[in-house]
Amino acid sequence: MSYQVLARKWRPRRFTEMVGQEHVLKALVNALDDGRLHHAYLFTGTRGVGKTSIARLFAKSLNCEEGISSEPCGKCTACLEIAEGRFVDLIEVDAASRTKVEDTRELLENVQYAPTHGRFKIYLIDEVHMLSGHSFNALLKTLEEPPPHIKFLLATTDPQKLPVTILSRCLQFNLKNMIPQRIVEHLAHVLTEESIPYDEPSLWLLARSAEGSMRDALSLTDQAIAFGGGQVNETDVRAMLGTIDHRLVYRILEGLADHDPHAVIETLAELSRFSPDYQMLLGDIVSLLHRIALAQMLPDAIDNSLGDKEQLLSLASRLRAEEVQLYYQIGLVGRKDMPYVPDAREGLEMVLLRMLAFRPASAQPLAAVSELKQSTVAATASASTTSAAMTGSATTGSTTTSSAAPAGQPVGTSQQSEAVQSAPEPPSVAAEPTQTPVLRDHDQPADTPVSPMAEQSAPPWDDEVPPWLEQEGEANSTKKPEQRSDDPVTRVMPPALEAVQPQAASTIVQKSVAEEPITKVSDQAEPRQQTSTTGATEPEPVAPDEAIPEIEALQVRDWVTLVDRTGLSGMTANIARNLSLEQVNGHELVFHFTIEQDELINDTQRTRIVDALQQTFGCELQVVFKREEQRQETPARYAARRRAERQAEAVALLSQDPIVQTLIEQFDARLVTESVIPIDSE
CATH class of the missing domain: 1.10.8.60 (Helicase, Ruva Protein; domain 3)
Known part of the structure; x- marks a missing residue:
């Protein structure tokens, strides 16, 4: 007996033996069982998905001698002849070889005759899209209103080529590819x-x-x-x-996950022995990255359709979501550039090296990154709360008031708006001062004349007097102070306005070194009280112009001002300004940094920072760097806070100027706060 190939031997003999296509089988089975039969059916789909097999099963169900049913007996003469392909009333036509209109007309001449043996005469036209336009026109009328004993079963792999007039006369069933x-x-x-x-x-x-x-x-x-x-x-x-081993593709992704260039290049060299299509290989990598991203977001959506579910979930746990998205985008761009590379393997190697070079800052597993993100958020909230408390706490002996900006508002914005909104009405220039500032031991006598405007609007530098406020002369001298060229009033106010009231313009900045700074207004519009010598307040960091303290006297708060005196520059200085000094234990300094700085703080940067610190303090130090929560204020945050405070103070000072208020009242002017540039006192 001759050998029969598996594709023919295992062709389904009934609907229950069909593999897949349940959506088509359900409609046909219900139509056969209920007797709701159409005269024309169109089956579409790619090769080998069961179009002809379903059509033959449908013909067998229509002509079974035991009756029309979705379960033909398979033993009667009609069922056996249809299975063997010799049933006289099942006319199979290959439209690819009979495309002429004459062939179609010859076929339709026999439509009027009744079936010879079966219940229906069935025309099974395969690859129907190959018919010519005239053939379709000749088929239209018969296909729309055939005799009751005629059934048309059409099959095609390209339904787009069929005329709409044909599609509208058929029940269309789209067969899917097998997974x-x-x-x-x-x-x-x-x-x-x-x-x-x-x-x-x-x-x-x-x-x-x-x-x-x-x-x-x-x-x-x-x-x-x-x-x-x-x-x-x-x-x-x-x-x-002649296919490549897909396990090698997974090894490439594992090398990317481990950031191991040697493993990636060695695996690619092993793949090159198969002489693969490198553009297709890159497409496999991109497709795998898509499945990994899907596994990270929706693990339940991953099935074992490719037999690699365990490997897929393992890679999804080792790669961060940011890495997967970046690698996917690099792979897509690399596929677009592949036609332009001199060698296909070279192009794929460059894409993989690009993935290694431009990976995100941290390559921790997905679960670890989630925990780190949660800790970072908590650290940021804690640091913000600490910073707000340090900024708003009053340096008084018995009373402390604080104010915090609303969530999402930059530092200094709330203070600025409060100062503008709650600013008192400016007194007349000639009015006498109504308040005498509290003097310290080194201040001037109490009878020193003080400008009312300066008394009300002086910026709150705690124990530090800006250089531009200093003036020389006798304590009781009546000489008008000389205005400096960098005075903030002269930078904002035009000369014409200064000519209107020159005395008022000068008194805005006429403030003696001996004066105690007036602090900002709190949420309750209560001024901050003066610092008591016995009050329990947090000390200020060492001033930039003071001598560098000995290592034994160093405090964690001093780091915010000492960092600029270490001699660091460039990227190293930027990294140091974002470190927080958390502990000082003798000659041991403990710095904390965030996860975003993980890739920046390498061995070279650490060595530079340690050398600069040892040179600054003149002794050997043990410096520890930890990626943990930053509880202390970093120099960068300190500088940003001070800039915001000075900006708010300058705006408040200028808004209380009588000339500015006169312009606003009489000319409907508006103070552009963004144009106010305070003189940096540091």
């Missing part, structure tokens, strides 16, 4: 029934190579049986197909 997992299950069933040894990885290779076609999968299985000498194993199937 690899369904093909593997069917191949395992066939090989088990055929008593042929096999291993599962070889079936996955055959299923993926079939690309959704069950007929192609069975044909490849026939070839694999012959190639393997009566058995199907992975090594023989891989050699027969």
